[in-house]
Amino acid sequence: xxxxxxxxxxxxxxxxxxxxxxxxxxxxxxxxxxxxxxxxxxxxxxxxxxxxxxxxxxxxxxxxxxxxxxxxxxxxxxxxxxxxxxxxxxxxxxxxxxxxxxxxxxxxxxxxxxxxxxxxxxxxxxxxxxxxxxxxxxxxxxxxxxxxxxxxxxxxxxxxxxxxxxxxxxxxxxxxxxxxxxxxxxxxxxxxxxxxxxxxxxxxxxxxxxxxxxxxxxxxxxxxxxxxxxxxxxxxxxxxxxxxxxxxxxxxxxxxxxxxxxxxxxxxxxxxxxxxxxxxxxxxxx
Numbered sequence: 001x002x003x004x005x006x007x008x009x010x011x012x013x014x015x016x017x018x019x020x021x022x023x024x025x026x027x028x029x030x031x032x033x034x035x036x037x038x039x040x041x042x043x044x045x046x047x048x049x050x051x052x053x054x055x056x057x058x059x060x061x062x063x064x065x066x067x068x069x070x071x072x073x074x075x076x077x078x079x080x081x082x083x084x085x086x087x088x089x090x091x092x093x094x095x096x097x098x099x100x101x102x103x104x105x106x107x108x109x110x111x112x113x114x115x116x117x118x119x120x121x122x123x124x125x126x127x128x129x130x131x132x133x134x135x136x137x138x139x140x141x142x143x144x145x146x147x148x149x150x151x152x153x154x155x156x157x158x159x160x161x162x163x164x165x166x167x168x169x170x171x172x173x174x175x176x177x178x179x180x181x182x183x184x185x186x187x188x189x190x191x192x193x194x195x196x197x198x199x200x201x202x203x204x205x206x207x208x209x210x211x212x213x214x215x216x217x218x219x220x221x222x223x224x225x226x227x228x229x230x231x232x233x234x235x236x237x238x239x240x241x242x243x244x245x246x247x248x249x250x251x252x253x254x255x256x257x258x259x260x261x262x263x264x265x266x267x268x269x270x271x272x273x274x275x276x277x278x279x280x281x282x283x284x285x286x
Contacts, residue, residue, distance in 0.1 A: 006028075006031055006033045006034075007032050007034070008034070009033050009034060009082045010036070010077040010080045010083075011028060011033050011034065011035045011036065011081075011082065011083045011084075011243075012036050012073055012077075012083070012084050012122070013025050013035065013036070013037050013038065013085040014038050014058060014085070014087050014088035014115070015038070015039070015040075015060075015087040015088025015089060015137075016038060016039050016048060016053075016055065016087070017041065018187060019185070019186075019188055019232055020087055020137065020182070020185060020187060020232040020235045020236070021037070021085075021087040021088065022037075022232075023232035023233060023235075023236055024087070024232070024239050025037040025048070025053055025055075026051075026053065027233070028236075028239070028240075028243075029053055035053065036054050036055075036056060036073045036077060037054065037055040038055065038056050038057070038058035038069055038073075039055060039056075039058070040057070040058070040060070040061075040088070045057045054076060056069050056072050056076075057069060058070070058088075059114075060088050060109070060110040060111075060114025060118065061110045062114075063114075063117060066117055066118050066121070067121070070121055074125070079125070080125070080129055081125055081126065081132060082133065083134075083239075083242070083243060084118070084134045084135070085135045085137070086118070086119060086134070086159075088114075089110060089115070089137065089155070089156075090107075090110060090189070090192050090193065090196065091149065091152040091189060091193040091196065092106065092107045092193065092197070092200055093148050093149055093151075093152070093193050093197045093201070093215060093219070094148060094151070094200065094212075095147075095148055095206065095208040097207070097208075098201050098206050098208065099150060099151055099200075099201075100200065103200040103201070104151055104154075107151040107154075107155055108151075108154075108155055108158070111155035111156070111158075111159065112158045112159060112162075115136070115159065116159075116162050119162075119166070123166075123170060123175065126170075126175050127170070127173045127175065131175055131176075132174075132175050132176075133175070133177075133178070133242055133248065134163075134166070134175065134176070134177045135177075135178050135180060135238075135239060136160075136163045136178070136179050136180070137180050137235070138156050138159050138160055138163070138179045138181045138182075139152075139181060139182060140181055140182065140183045140257055140261060141153045141156050142156035142159060142160045142181055143160065143181070143262065143265065144262075144265060144277060145277065146277055146280065147278065148211065148212075148215055160179060163178075163179050164179075167250065176242075176247075176248060177250075178242050178250060178251070179250065179251045179252070180235055180238045180239070180251075180252045180254060181252065181254065181258050181262075182230075182234070182254040182255060183226075183228065183230075183254060183255030183256070183257040184226040184227075184228060184229040184255060185229065185231070185234065185235060185254070185255070186231050187232060190219050190221065194216070194219040194220065197216070197219065214282070226257075227257075228255050228257055229255070230255050234255065235254060238254060257280070261276075261277075261280075264276065
């Protein structure tokens with residue numbers, strides 16, 4: 001895809017209520033890009049519009065909302081999307097054995113099914129216009145699993161599989177697919193995860209009850225709870241690189257832990273890596 005000027009570049013970003021999505025939308029908008037932000041909740045849409053952004057309601061867990069949101073976005077963008085940033089996602093913490101089928105489906109509805117449904121609708125648009133760029137916001141947990149994050153781990157592993165496959169399939173159409181793999185980033189992720197934990201995970205009678213006590217203390221922490229935490233601008237910097245380069249990277253590894261574990265995964269035996277991941281997770285403390 002030929003790099004366009006900011007004023008003519010149409011960008012669609014999901015999950016913009018707070019954190020990485022909000023920061024990215026604000027930053028790109030301030031640089032003159034034509035940004036269409038989306039949020040799940042109507043009150044967040046209203047707040048972002050009042051903040052000067054163009055924001056639409058789009059719930060990735062709802063197929064009808066995805067179609068409606070994209071339709072509205074295309075009316076605003078005159079039928080073009082140069083960059084899709086798949087940022088919308090959430091975490092549902094808890095031990096794998098404590099995850100009900102309903103909990104797993106709930107996690108995947110947004111992080112995987114909705115994200116890929118939207119992407120699949122955008123691909124033909126990009127093909128027709130001669131190219132485009134797609135970014136999936138994955139995670140260090142998209143290639144390195146940690147305790148008590150099983151549903152989120154699995155959803156991000158799935159996203160990486162879709163992204164890697166899609167990249168091969170649309171290369172001939174001049175559509176470029178990149179992954180951003182952040183480690184700890186300042187956001188409302190923990191606060192939202194805490195709400196999901198209380199909703200879906202039964203603590204009483206669980207074999208992991210003692211570990212949940214430590215995990216809950218982490219989820220209730222205000223501010224960074226892990227070493228090497230960066231601000232959301234670290235992710236926005238990667239999005240800008242994708243936008244501005246004719247050949248962006250396939251993977252952007254953000255924060256020291258992501259870079260370190262990507263190297264260690266290539267070098268270490270699985271059993272040794274498991275011990276390091278257990279230590280890094282700290283029984284949910286980090």
